[in-house]
Amino acid sequence: MKKILFLFGIILLTTSFAAAQNCSKYYPMVEGATMQYTNYNKKGKTEGIATYLVSNVKTSGDVTAATMAIELRDEKGKEIYKTDYNFTCSGNMVTVDYKSLVPSSMFEQYEGMEMDISGTDLELPNDLSVGQALSDANVSIKISMSGINMNTTVDMINRKVEKKESVTTPAGTFDCYVIYSENKMKAMMVKQSFPSRVWFAEGVGMIKQESFNKNGKSMGTTVLTKYSK
Template sequence: MKRSFLLAFFLVTFTSVATYAQTCMGMTLKAGMGCEMITYNAKDKMTGKMTYNVSDVRRDGNNTIVKVDFESADEKGKSTQKSTLTYTCSGNELIADLSGFMQNGQNQAFKDGEVRLKTNRLVYPALSAGQTLPDGKLEADMYNNGSLMVEMTIDMTNRSVGSKESLTVPAGTFDVFKISSDMTVKSKVMGMSIPANLKVVTYRAANTLFDIRSETYNKNGKLYAYTVLSKVF
């Protein structure tokens, strides 16, 4: 797995069998809606494309469950990753379940192994300027033929919401909140620790499921990569 893709990405089935539109937290959610996002490096060179497509919207008690098919491609358009993500909208908060991204057989780097998730949660409540958001965490162990090969932990801390602003991207102009976070990535590969401390800035619209723009910086504040919303459908 390329770390740059994992960071860009980081910078998103229950009872009913029916699929239909639902409204939750100001968002109208229905199958068939989706978006395309383009990732660039610090020199503005395109490094990949990500496509999100809502495949199912269901009710489970008081919650709305949204399944999203995800596909990434490299700068030449070659598919590199396919998975299914799940979002739960409770009416007061949106919870991103990223376990689909780590599913066995869907990430080519670990197609012959097994991924065991231990912690997996990233929450977005209804946003307002000045908020402090809950920490997010993803912990996963990766095995090959029963042997532990990789231990990975991603912590999102110090998540703060700035003021609302207008942001123009290829997909249009949106009223967004700027969310700043600290990201700590700890990877232990066959006993060797590979840490990284990063700064992440995302721009989210109150009525949109996906980020409008995201930026990743190293610990010294130098831009590492960014992703912009290029198309909504």
């Protein structure tokens, strides 16, 4: 469950260096581009490091498609899991496949069981502006096992461009757009809701992501620590 939440949140910030092409300002469309994000808990202690690699880029007509490979390690450097997701860029819009919000480790865990996944893709336009409303995104997972159904849903709603501000991380100082969203997860009898903010910089991508509890206190942050393209 934590993996689903983590990946759903990090795909928000999983935007990286801007492409060399004009197709995308905030998602990497350069094969071989890499970035490293460090995850911190609410006390500022390192919890893990996520490394991203653009492993494949193909263009057909006016559509560019790419694959992002993700590796997550804990604070001691032990690999937790690997996954990847696909995204496309066409015209002024980058679209992330909603199925990519589900970690591959979940497929491995429930191998042989019936799994039904549905949802809406995550979109990010190139022409961001303060006050702009963005489309919602969600993923719903239904797993059938020995006649028992297990359902999990994650919704990202009320997305909007909140403001512009400068942010400094170990990777440098960046002028960013801040995107706010409310994230809701329901699994079995458990419900969780938490707002989050993601900082995007043109020419680089996601710089920082922070999640908050219902009282507005930080639950943890993820920041860009290094990148190359």
